[in-house]
Amino acid sequence: MYGGVSVKIGRNNPPKIKRNVTLVLRCSDNALSYHLDSHMDIPALPFCHSKISVKIQSPMYPKQIKKLGDHIRAKRLDNKQFQKDVAKIIGVSEESINHWETKTTEPEVQHYPKIMEFLSYCPVHYINSFGELLFLHRTHRGLSHRKLGKILNADPATLSRWESGGRNPNKKHQDRINSFLFESLVVKVSDLV
Numbered sequence: 001m002y003g004g005v006s007v008k009i010g011r012n013n014p015p016k017i018k019r020n021v022t023l024v025l026r027c028s029d030n031a032l033s034y035h036l037d038s039h040m041d042i043p044a045l046p047f048c049h050s051k052i053s054v055k056i057q058s059p060m061y062p063k064q065i066k067k068l069g070d071h072i073r074a075k076r077l078d079n080k081q082f083q084k085d086v087a088k089i090i091g092v093s094e095e096s097i098n099h100w101e102t103k104t105t106e107p108e109v110q111h112y113p114k115i116m117e118f119l120s121y122c123p124v125h126y127i128n129s130f131g132e133l134l135f136l137h138r139t140h141r142g143l144s145h146r147k148l149g150k151i152l153n154a155d156p157a158t159l160s161r162w163e164s165g166g167r168n169p170n171k172k173h174q175d176r177i178n179s180f181l182f183e184s185l186v187v188k189v190s191d192l193v
Contacts, residue, residue, distance in 0.1 A: 068107060069100040071123045072115065076101075090114045112139040131163040137181055138163075152176045 061077055062070040076086050076097075083097040090097070090111055099105040107115060116122055122140070127133050138148050138159075145156035152159070154173055161167040169177060 067103055068115065068123055069103050071119055072097065073101040075119050086118065089118050109139050109144055110142045113142045116140065129165055130168070131165045133181070134159075134177065135163045148180075152180060 058077055060073070062073055065071055065074055072086065076083070083101070084094045087094045087097045091114055092107075092111060096105075096107070100107055122136075124132075124136050127136060138145075143151070145159045148154075149156040149159055152173060153176065154169075158167065162169055
């Protein structure tokens with residue numbers, strides 16, 4: 001018992017720590033016990049004095065990674081970078097990174113390729129519909145609805161409805177979309193070779 005707290009220690013049962021504290025391993029009366037570091041830090045036997053440090057995540061680290069801003073913040077903190085460093089990498093202002101991380105705004109589609117390059121992965125995990133697939137390929141290439149509309153010879157509002165699942169493309173547009181999706185895949189595979 002230490003400070004009113006009983007701690008059971010065994011070889012396969014290390015203590016669970018919820019704060020960033022230093023534990024001191026002490027030998028006394030032929031028994032090993034853990035104590036929180038305090039004014040009593042003189043070990044019974046000087047040769048068995050060991051310290052164990054436990055690191056916790058920053059309170060700035062997102063609790064759940066749901067939005068793109070959460071992915072950016074987690075990667076930035078893992079890399080021990082400042083917002084200004086990430087802003088320089090992506091090519092935006094420091095304020096933009098701040099807005100994305102605090103979920104005030106979402107990044108514009110033209111920044112998605114650089115963001116995914118910074119993350120080293122695509123934050124979209126599951127594709128459940130044709131619209132999500134089209135959105136994924138459009139954003140990976142950094143295309144707005146208007147730019148993709150010119151490529152597919154389709155109205156930007158129609159593209160938006162396809163992505164939201166409100167409408168399906170006709171046969172003529174399906175062929176153009178398939179060639180666009182295939183071209184996107186070929187570009188990505190050629191980048192890997």
